[in-house]
Amino acid sequence: MHDVEKIFEKMSAALPEGPVRIKEAVEAGRKVVGCYCAFTPYEVIRAAGAIPVSLCSTSEKPIAAGEEHLPRNLCPLIKASYGFGLTDTCPYFHFCDLVIGETTCDGKKKMYELLDRLRPTYVMQLPQIVSEEAVESWRHEIKLLARHLEETLGTAITEEALRREIRWRNEERKVMNELYELSRLCPPPLSGRELHLVNEFFKVGFGEEAYLNKVRELTRCLRENYEAGQRRVSDEKRRIIVTGCPTGKSVEKVFHAIEENGGVIVAFENCGGVKPSYELVDEALPPYEALAHKYLGIPCSCMSPNGKRLKLLEDLVAEYEADGVVDLILQACHTYAVESFLVHETARASGIPCITVETDYYQGDVEQLSTRMGAFVEMMGI
Amino acid sequence: MSISLASWAMGLDVGSVAAKGVLLRDGEWVARAMIATGWDPAEAGRRLRAELTDSVGMDLELPRVVATGYGRNAVEANGRVTEISCHALGARRLFGDGVRTILDIGGQDSKVIALDRSGNVANFLMNDKCAAGTGRFLQNMAVMLGCSLSDFSSLSEDLEPHGISSMCTVFAESEVVGLLARGVDKNALALGLLDAVASRAEGMMRRLGLQPEVVFTGGVSQSRNLRALLEKRLNLPVRVSEDSQYAGALGAALLATRKTTRRRRRDEDAPK
Known part of the structure; x- marks a missing residue:
């Protein structure tokens, strides 16, 4: 048997090293570009020779500071993103040369106007429908981003570099997808909290092969151990798919509540999970066109209509043999909150129960979450 | 033995x-x-x-x-x-197999549970993380009105409830203080507070698709007046039991x- 616990420990220990490595990269003359969202085309940033980093946005700590400039009745992700910048408590924000945002929702779009005062913020105009015209418009936006990066970073983005980065990012997606797909096994070889840890670990790899290899190693070891009979998760656990708003540190409380009350998360249909990675960039197409197709195809609730998300959810329920769906909504995220109705319909059509959990980054509802998740799991049989 | x-x-x-x-x-x-x-x-x-x-x-x-x-x-x-799950099982034992909707109002939370015909929990709702519409809310209001919780069971039903607009325990307190200062009848106010709880409970039950029979459990179910107000709003009989508080146990x-x-x-x- 491989010692997979050790691999998880190492991944966990690697998380705090992220900021140090970015600091060293900056000192070595590398450019760093801060990103928030799954719509940001990392390939273009990397082709420009810069390092795209995922900026802090999932802690309750900077929210009070964020609320000094932003309304309270705004989603915690936006308030935290801005609060981190304002208080200079996100090391990645501290070291980044510029920030890239997208017009995914009203709150973010307007927040970026203020964030621009703290760090140059380039906002991409994201179309919110998938059509030929929208893909063309998004292709144009990606080209504008490329031009902006060339100008501000003083580099040139060659087609060769772009194609290389597309291949590499696809490779990253494939590696993560292979890990995710392990949870189709009954019982899954790892918990949802462990999946979430690997996602966090992958983020601080900053595209380095050594980090990707660690994920490959984990997947291989988990599979081989499973084949040798190791069962790390009880087969009595109810199999849960989490869908909805972006995940992160402060909403791990929901994952705890699920997994400490008889459930196990087998898939995340969120930005930190299957949603941005299940489709690859078509390497046969011209690069900008291929990127436009791929990124506009991410089924975020800001898209309208967004039937693709429901189809994805339906497929995941079947592929992962889910027993229930937990629809995670961050307070004041209108688009995901409205789609809740359709998510419930989709779950019902698949014959499994669904529960919507609206929460924010504060930990005051931990006990209540435990009861709600416990009762939800009990609905599938005591 | x-x-x-x-x-x-x-x-x-x-x-x-x-x-x-x-x-x-x-x-x-x-x-x-x-x-x-x-x-x-x-x-x-x-x-x-x-x-x-x-x-x-x-x-x-x-x-x-x-x-x-x-x-x-x-x-x-x-x-x-x-x-x-416990309330679902307990309520069926107390009230029989016809139970489809359970309203439970306890000290710090309120919940509605919908049962299918076989008595399985089909869906449920819980109040959010505040005391609005719970026993704690009524307890605080009773203190404000200088009476005890048991008085909320013996109010005259002929009175017209005096509307309360705030369900937040803290805001409702100041509203009650203001209304008392304006000379609003204390009993009408008490009925108004109960009706505010009933209105909130009605909303939760309707969201789950209200199905008869409706039963009311938890400590707050012992208020005769609240039950009457609920029945009026739902236009359905609401069953309670002396043992309602024991449903969970x-x-x-x-x-x-x-x-x-x-x-x-x-x-x-x-x-x-």
Whole structure:
């Protein structure tokens, strides 16, 4: 048997090293570009020779500071993103040369106007429908981003570099997808909290092969151990798919509540999970066109209509043999909150129960979450 | 006296205000107890167990115990099940198999549980993380009005409830102070507060698709006036029982009579 616990420990220990490595990269003359969202085309940033980093946005700590400039009745992700910048408590924000945002929702779009005062913020105009015209418009936006990066970073983005980065990012997606797909096994070889840890670990790899290899190693070891009979998760656990708003540190409380009350998360249909990675960039197409197709195809609730998300959810329920769906909504995220109705319909059509959990980054509802998740799991049989 | 352990089952419902216990023998209700939870739910659990065993003169280690309520994880027990599932089971035992909608209002939360025809929990809603519309809300309001919670059961139904606009415990307090200062009748105000709770409960029940029969459990169900206001709003009979407060503990005790708790996953259940 491989010692997979050790691999998880190492991944966990690697998380705090992220900021140090970015600091060293900056000192070595590398450019760093801060990103928030799954719509940001990392390939273009990397082709420009810069390092795209995922900026802090999932802690309750900077929210009070964020609320000094932003309304309270705004989603915690936006308030935290801005609060981190304002208080200079996100090391990645501290070291980044510029920030890239997208017009995914009203709150973010307007927040970026203020964030621009703290760090140059380039906002991409994201179309919110998938059509030929929208893909063309998004292709144009990606080209504008490329031009902006060339100008501000003083580099040139060659087609060769772009194609290389597309291949590499696809490779990253494939590696993560292979890990995710392990949870189709009954019982899954790892918990949802462990999946979430690997996602966090992958983020601080900053595209380095050594980090990707660690994920490959984990997947291989988990599979081989499973084949040798190791069962790390009880087969009595109810199999849960989490869908909805972006995940992160402060909403791990929901994952705890699920997994400490008889459930196990087998898939995340969120930005930190299957949603941005299940489709690859078509390497046969011209690069900008291929990127436009791929990124506009991410089924975020800001898209309208967004039937693709429901189809994805339906497929995941079947592929992962889910027993229930937990629809995670961050307070004041209108688009995901409205789609809740359709998510419930989709779950019902698949014959499994669904529960919507609206929460924010504060930990005051931990006990209540435990009861709600416990009762939800009990609905599938005591 | 020789007692077969298997025939005894205990359910403990450790709530935020009161801890309730039920003891069953061969599935039949033989003892009950209720104490204030206080600050230490583990201690409340121990005291309840002692009271229940003393009441039937048992001097042996306990039978299977299932704990529920917010203190369920603090209490010594063989199994722990949420109050949603326990209330569903307990309410069916108390009111029969026709129960489809359960309204439970306790000390710090309120919930609505929808049951399918077989008595399984089909859906449920819980109040968000504040005391609006719970027993705690009414308790605070009773203090404001200089009366006790039991007075909320004996108000004249001829009075027109005086509307209260705020359901936040803190804001409602200042609203009540203002209304009293303007000379609004205290009893009409009390009815208004109960109607505000009824209105909130109605909203939750309608969101789950209100199905008769409707039953009302939890400590707050003992208010006769609140029940009447609910019936008026729903235009349906709302059943309560003297034992309503024991519904959760009863459900837990019924679960404790089962030998094993969880069924295997559906793969094994499903015919191949």
